[in-house]
Amino acid sequence: MANTSELAVCGVNDHEDEGNEFMTVNKVAKKDRHKICYKCRDINQKLIILFRNEAYCKTCYIDLIRKKFKPNLAKCRDASRPSRESENVVIALSGGTSSNVMLELIYQNTTNAQKSKLFFKGNCVYIDESSIYPNLKKDDIEVYLKKQCNLYGYPLTIIPLENIFGDNPENREHRVKMLKESVESFSSQTSREDISIFYREQLLRKCALELKAKRVIFGTSSVSLATKVFSLASKGRGFTLPNEVSISNQTEVGGDSIIFNQPMKEFILKEIYIYSRNVIGDLPTQFSSWNAPAKQSLNTLCEDFVHTLQDISSQTVYTLLRSADKLVTPTLDNNFYCSLCYCHLSTHDINHINSIKNVKSTNSNNNNNNNNCCSDNSSCSTTSTTNNSCCSTNNNNNQLSNDTLCYSCRILVKENRNPNLVLPKYIYENSKSILTTAQLKNEIKDFLLDDNDD
Numbered sequence: 098m099a100n101t102s103e104l105a106v107c108g109v110n111d112h113e114d115e116g117n118e119f120m121t122v123n124k125v126a127k128k129d130r131h132k133i134c135y136k137c138r139d140i141n142q143k144l145i146i147l148f149r150n151e152a153y154c155k156t157c158y159i160d161l162i163r164k165k166f167k168p169n170l171a172k173c174r175d176a177s178r179p180s181r182e183s184e185n186v187v188i189a190l191s192g193g194t195s196s197n198v199m200l201e202l203i204y205q206n207t208t209n210a211q212k213s214k215l216f217f218k219g220n221c222v223y224i225d226e227s228s229i230y231p232n233l234k235k236d237d238i239e240v241y242l243k244k245q246c247n248l249y250g251y252p253l254t255i256i257p258l259e260n261i262f263g264d265n266p267e268n269r270e271h272r273v274k275m276l277k278e279s280v281e282s283f284s285s286q287t288s289r290e291d292i293s294i295f296y297r298e299q300l301l302r303k304c305a306l307e308l309k310a311k312r313v314i315f316g317t318s319s320v321s322l323a324t325k326v327f328s329l330a331s332k333g334r335g336f337t338l339p340n341e342v343s344i345s346n347q348t349e350v351g352g353d354s355i356i357f358n359q360p361m362k363e364f365i366l367k368e369i370y371i372y373s374r375n376v377i378g379d380l381p382t383q384f385s386s387w388n389a390p391a392k393q394s395l396n397t398l399c400e401d402f403v404h405t406l407q408d409i410s411s412q413t414v415y416t417l418l419r420s421a422d423k424l425v426t427p428t429l430d431n432n433f434y435c436s437l438c439y440c441h442l443s444t445h446d447i448n449h450i451n452s453i454k455n456v457k458s459t460n461s462n463n464n465n466n467n468n469n470c471c472s473d474n475s476s477c478s479t480t481s482t483t484n485n486s487c488c489s490t491n492n493n494n495n496q497l498s499n500d501t502l503c504y505s506c507r508i509l510v511k512e513n514r515n516p517n518l519v520l521p522k523y524i525y526e527n528s529k530s531i532l533t534t535a536q537l538k539n540e541i542k543d544f545l546l547d548d549n550d551d
């Protein structure tokens with residue numbers, strides 16, 4: 098996600114964060130200000146980095162970034178745990194600069210820290226999306242990630258995106274086909290990108306549960322989060338926006354609580370790139386949406402917009418995120434979440450589900466997804482006996498009720514052009530479980546009311 102304007106400057110004309118602690122007038126003569134490290138004042142240090150209007154030697158800059166990251170990482174810990182007990186976490190890697198820098202920073206603050214280190218047991222997970230993004234330099238990224246994880250001593254799990262349709266090694270090609278179909282049947286590029294993000298998050302959620310981890314740590318930088326503020330609002334996701342751009346976002350589904358953490362929230366791209374260049378070195382060439390034209394989708398358009406604003410005023414990203422922090426999502430009910438994207442449902446949607454008297458009648462309203470993937474018997478005949486195949490669910494289970502989707506996902510599903518589309522099993526299961534729970538509750542409620550009447 099290299100933005101040249103952010104990369105090129107570490108210069109004197111950079112007025113980022115004017116007025117903060119680093120702007121204190123110091124005793125060094127003005128002409129020498131950029132020749133001596135602002136922090137250690139060591140004249141013998143070779144100055145390398147001009148940042149926030151001040152000069153830092155390499156050592157002081159690295160120290161500054163590590164110290165800045167630590168309190169954010171500390172927020173990604175379960176406060177109720179004893180501080181020396183390691184917490185099992187999933188570190189989601191994308192192969193990009195931000196997540197690589199995050200990995201190094203986590204390592205520094207946990208394993209390598211001399212004093213007051215944080216206790217984490219990291220498990221790195223990379224979701225390989227090359228089956229839908231052929232431009233992705235999959236092999237380069239995987240080789241690089243394996244090398245880095247080895248270096249830091251974290252185990253690495255690579256999960257292909259098609260595993261959203263099960264993980265039976267025998268039917269991989271069939272799963273790739275299903276994944277492509279399920280992504281390509283949406284008419285807009287925005288929806289295609291969004292659905293692949295939901296699948297990626299679901300795989301990470303599932304992987305975290307298997308690894309007995311309660312949280313997934315993402316390396317999303319402040320710029321990406323600021324982009325999210327715009328894109329979520331324009332996609333009708335304003336309701337859950339405050340959660341999705343916060344450092345910590347918890348979803349609880351069927352008693353399984355998973356927290357998504359974004360400790361890189363405070364870091365702008367410039368800080369990340371300077372650190373990466375000085376500490377990590379060369380990264381593999383990344384597929385990024387920056388290679389795509391701005392008008393490709395709503396997501397890329399918002400990204401382009403944020404970068405343009407940031408070029409005009411360097412405070413844009415901070416202002417946007419600070420404004421988003423002031424928003425509050427209304428009280429959330431953990432029993433009601435979107436079957437597709439796992440965001441909380443609004444009170445209006447919940448009331449609607451609670452008002453449904455007969456679950457079966459709602460399911461039959463939706464004839465889009467009643468089709469079994471086995472209509473084409475030849476492709477599935479080998480897999481029909483395994484639990485993980487798409488066909489293990491019978492016809493009755495492949496039903497998705499629009500009532501259990503959030504506003505934005507209802508719009509997304511409407512865009513589907515393929516009447517025989519089969520979505521991953523988890524979506525149907527979620528939908529069914531939400532409706533059943535709601536109905537059971539309703540029945541109990543009726544019973545209790547009758548009881549009180551007596």
Ligand SMILES: [Zn+2]
Nearest residue numbers: 134137154157
């Ligand atoms: Zn220094």
Ligand SMILES: [Zn+2]
Nearest residue numbers: 435438503506
């Ligand atoms: Zn949704």
